[in-house]
Amino acid sequence: MTEQPEAQDTAAAHYDVSRYPRPSVTVDLVIFTIGEGQLRALLVQRGQWPFAGMWALPGGFVHLDEAIHAAARRELGEETGLAGGDIYLEQLYTFGEPDRDPRTRVITVAYFALLPADVSRRLQPGSDAAAVRWFSVYDLPELAFDHQRIIAVALSRLRSKLDWTPIAFRLLPEQFTMTQLRNLYSIILDRALDKQNFSKRMLHSRTPVIEAVPNAHLTGAHRPAQLYRFVQEGRYEWGATGGDGP
């Protein structure tokens, strides 16, 4: 029977539910951003047992009166100082091996977030002088708990979503050049991409996803580059952003 431990019917069954031993439930966040030509994730250094001194994903407990996605967004805000709900946040997977935390049984619902490059650059990670740092996902330190695996799963999800959802734009400023966009894909997919074919795919696809910003050009050391913006053509199907669920 649903919600019943041993498929037993008892008259007082609706009181039993709270008598069973309960695990702790946390959320852990894989916060991605693009910085200095690298895909980076935000990590915090642990101050105490277990895994004292090691780096770990930001996270925390889910409050009893709080939705899981709300806990994830709260943690995101606490960790980055970004209050707005405009940061991409998606539930990743739930990890719950009995021995993943030596203290007690802890089940963690992992989320991943995407910070636009310009946002994370303005950010003061660890403004309280705490040990909070961006790490390249291809050069991670030894991680606490099963966080290595969580990041691997997050990276895998990010990669696979890259070419069938417009998720990439959540890592870029509102306006960007074609080269920036291509570099983003190149960094995440970890392989070279043909300049022209990439551009064609983006601009001349059946349902166009980006459009040129009129009279907007990025002036730099060489020929000015056209600026593009993402176009949401009537609400795109995102994975899961604001609410709780896909």
Next chain:
Amino acid sequence: MTEQPEAQDTAAAHYDVSRYPRPSVTVDLVIFTIGEGQLRALLVQRGQWPFAGMWALPGGFVHLDEAIHAAARRELGEETGLAGGDIYLEQLYTFGEPDRDPRTRVITVAYFALLPADVSRRLQPGSDAAAVRWFSVYDLPELAFDHQRIIAVALSRLRSKLDWTPIAFRLLPEQFTMTQLRNLYSIILDRALDKQNFSKRMLHSRTPVIEAVPNAHLTGAHRPAQLYRFVQEGRYEWGATGGDGP
């Protein structure tokens, strides 16, 4: 800080972890099968408050010393009588709105399972004369909790995985005709599929996924149909079956 509620460091922090209020954690199962030309899901009728008399997904508590995927597989065995680990089982999503269960805070990790048509046909659902039944996913009764939504998410996941993973074969017997396979896709995707093009896609794809069984034909009312089988060409990348994780 990870695993800490308020990002505070205290000396006795490793004792604090178990003092915080903890939610109950369950697993709920969306068990799919193909029966009588329909995509069906297994439901159980609730005997008590809350939602007494209504239909719900099979599920139960995660034991404290038990991995989540182990709990899901245990429930699958209890509900279907199938002990083997050869049934496809994949973590779907974690639902945890504070009010989704009127008894107390219950977070549920939803899984979906795929039963081959021949297996579910041999099955005695509700052998203990309990109210356990297969329902067409396109004609569901009113459901308890947020189970309607869980099924919707499961169906969506099943559909999207259909054409980039060999997940369909987990719903068919080991050998099947091309028409059976096409009907399966047709039922799940809820649209007609061209006979020849479907066959071509299956047989002449770059990495072939099925192969003809030599000298095996299904004899019926008309021309005998070739039997095919799935070919795993060196361990395919499944979503998540046995272990815990994608």
Next chain:
DNA sequence: CCAAAAGTGTTATGCTTACACCCATGC
């Protein structure tokens, strides 16, 4: 003038789609 980066065009390939057609069996 020249290096560097932006942007354009052309061809080949391969998968998908839409159809038209033949084959084998039971009644």
Next chain:
DNA sequence: GCATGGGTGTAAGCATAACACTTTTGG
């Protein structure tokens, strides 16, 4: 022999991949 479902073939269209080329700026 004929209805029914199983199986094969072909041509058009679209998207991608590979690659050579022109344009525009700053120094």
